[in-house]
Amino acid sequence: MNSRTVFAVVTVVLFGLGLRLLFGSTSALTSDIAAFYSADSISMALLTTGPVIVLGVCAAAAGVLLSRARVTHVLVGCLILIAVGTAVRAVPSWPVLVAGTLVAAAGIAVANVLGPVLVRVIVQEWSQQGRSENPAVSARRLGLLTGVLTAVISASAGVASGVSVPLAEALDGGWRWVLGLWAVPVVIAALCMALLSRMFARAGSTAVSGAVESQGGSAVLRSPVAWAVTAFMGVQSLMAYSMIAWLPTIYRDRGVDAAAAGLLLTALSLTSVVTALTVPSVATRLPRQSALAVAVVLPTVAGLAGVLSSADSWALLWAVLLGLGQGGQLSLAMTLMNLRAATARDAASLSSMAQTVGYVLAACGPLVCGAVHSVTQRWEPSVLFLLVMTAPMAVAGAVAGRRAFYGVDVRQETGVRGS
Structure with missing residues (x-):
């Protein structure tokens, strides 16, 4: 593995890390934020549900930006936006806290869409530089790099959740500074992304040298497989953001201390x-991914059933099961955006649709869970709602895993497809 390849992987790792630190740190410090600003449940929804809504609303902008700039250039802008929005959360002002959170979420929205596209163009660049057009090799690289990206994305929220409370205690209650300090790794990621773009440009790579234009919205909206991928992406995101937003709170309300509750999310x-590391590699080796899609839902079913049982002494086990399901679901959803697309252009279009519609659906998760808890004053009905949602997620995944493609250029595609 040469130095350029290593640097590309490191950049992907730092990029993925910056996409969930905002959510994990907010979740761990929700009680402190609410107490300091005397914020009610509706106001707190701006910090738990508002950013997820922004993910859906702003994701559609990715296609427009890609038609005007390189993938890596757009991502540098996204990371700068995330860093600025994250940093200003240290200011002791409720409007600034909310505005910074939403601004950072806007950057995350576009970056989320471009994650699968970044993976694809890096793999294509490796193929061009290595003069290798073996589809099997490209598919394995696609699965490996997708796994690395989704593994880091999955872990980053938990890292922020687990570290934020002890760090705030070490700073003598300076939790506002902790919220702002999470901008530092995002700044580093932006610098690395800028260097990666420059490195590819100097090498004369055609994989990332120009803008990736997406197809018109009507084409992807008419594709059944695109809707299946979108539904799977949406419901798994609903699960993930509901857990990020409320899992520590559920256990804090059951008497678990703040640090221990945050560590469950970790x-x-x-x-x-x-x-997240293993599922993409498996998926790219299978002719169909339907059975795999159903399999990655099963740990979530078991984990939610455990949380519902109120057997708190087994809380760590339930968290582990939820993590196994969540990592597999997110990584498979991102892999399917490439496997079901004929070209990088089609992957950008499919990713934009899946994450625009998917994150709007995902916003319903924390919102419904919070609203149901407010009405019933119990968490069991909210967890039951999530448990029921695993059924449509499994069905959508089974349909998305069929051997079908979105895009008009399937027969001529010589790049990464994987199945």
Whole structure:
């Protein structure tokens, strides 16, 4: 592995890390934020549900930006936006806290869409530089790099959740500074992304040298497989953001201290790395991914059933099961965006649709869970709602895993497809 390849992988790791630190740090410090600003449940929804809504609303901008700039250039802008929005959260002002969170979420929205596209163009660049057009090799590289990206994304929220509370205590209650300090790794990621773009340009890479234009919106909206991928992406995101937003709170309300509750989310996120790393490689080797899609839903079913049982002494096990499911689901959803697309252009279009519609659906998760808890004053009905949602997720995944493609250029595609 040469130095350029290593640097590309490091950049992908730092990029993925910056996409969930915002959510994990907010979740761990929700009680402190609410107490300091005397914020009610509706106001707190701006910090738990508002950013997820922004993910859906702003994801559609990715296609427009890609028609005007390189993938890596757009991502540098996204990371700068995330860093600025994250940093200003240290200012002791509720409007600034909310505005910074939403601004950072806007950057994350576009970056989320471009994640699968970045993976694809890097793999294509490797193929061009290595003069290798073997589809099997490209598919394995696609699966490996997708696994690395999704593993880091999955772990980052848990890292922020687990570290934020002890760090705030070490700073003598300076939790506002902790919220702002999470901008530092994002700044580093932006610098690396800028260097990666420059490195590719100097090498004369055609994989990333120009803008990636997406197809018109009507084409992807008419594709059944695109809708299946979108539904799978949406429901798994609904699960993930509901857990990020409320899992520590559920256990704090059951008497678990703040640090231990935050560490449960850390355990969930770190465990998700296992399936995030392995599922894409398995998926790219299978002719169909339907059975795999159903399989990655099963740990979530078991984990939610455990949380519902109120057997709190087994809370760590339930978190581990939820993590195994979450990592597998997110990594498979991102892999399917490439496997079901004929070209990088089609992958950008499919990713934009899946994450625009998917994150709007995902916003319903934290919102419904919070609203149901407010009405019933119990968490069991909210967890039951999530458990029921695993059924449509499994069905959508089974349909998305069929051997079908979105895009008009399938027969001529010589790049990464994987199945």
